[in-house]
Amino acid sequence: MKRAFDLCAASLACLLLAPLMALVALLIKLTSRGPVLYWSDRVGKDNKLFRMPKFRTMRLDVPEVATHLLATPDRYLTPIGHLLRVTSFDELPQLYNIIQGEMSFVGPRPALHNQDDLVALRTSKGIQVLAPGLTGWAQINGRDALSIPDKVRHDEYYLEHRSFWLDVKIIFLTATQVLRGAGVEH
DSSP states (O other): OHHHHHHHHHHHHHHHHHHHHHHHHHHHHHHSSSOSEEEEEEEOGGGOEEEEEEEOOBOTTOOSSOGGGSSSGGGGBOTTHHHHHHHTGGGGGGHHHHHHTSOEEESOOOEETTOHHHHHHHHHTTGGGSOOEEEOTTGGGTGGGSOHHHHHHHHHHHHHHOOHHHHHHHHHHHHHHHHHTTTOOO
């Protein structure tokens, strides 16, 4: 049921959001040089790597590390990067990964390929059996402000309590947080 929901909802979202995604792509091209999409290697279900796109919010010279590890991340943002992050519009290309079956709407956010501490802690708790999500329990309980142990604690809660209705609750709460711009640090 979860896969059927993901496939139907992601396909519908792609159709409905196509004009918005085209506008975002155009704005990125008009305000900064480089590609519209940024592709990164992420850790997926069973710790298998996959390529995940995001609308590019950072300049081309940013080091390839998690944003929270940069001393001054704001200096690397493109002119519209902050807006894309606060609205979570930068995440829309991940609908592709949901359609491909590499991600789900709800699950733990996919770790960067070099976030060994996060991957190891999730694996020790059995969380690697879940498909990564566009949003998740950790995102509605602190998002960027959470430490790695806290993220994993929330991921473990989701693993133990996952259900269709919990997913619906997480999607609803994510939408309300996105509308408020809550939990985004950069």
